[in-house]
Amino acid sequence: MSLKERDGSGFREVWKTVVDPKISSLTGRVPPSPGALMELQKMGDPATKVDLLVLGDGYRRRSAGV
Numbered sequence: 151m152s153l154k155e156r157d158g159s160g161f162r163e164v165w166k167t168v169v170d171p172k173i174s175s176l177t178g179r180v181p182p183s184p185g186a187l188m189e190l191q192k193m194g195d196p197a198t199k200v201d202l203l204v205l206g207d208g209y210r211r212r213s214a215g216v
Contacts, residue, residue, distance in 0.1 A: 151169050154161040193199060 151167050152163055153165040154163050
């Protein structure tokens, strides 16, 4: 997995890690849903678009206002 940012001449990598789908912590367990999904912006048919997931780290229910 790689995160890139745009610079003056294209993109440069700012973060990279390896995700191994065989790791047991990534398979077989589905955590409970924290709540309903919110559609922030829809730009067309999802089958022809890129999915973007933003994860907020370190928030508890009471601090998120849920």
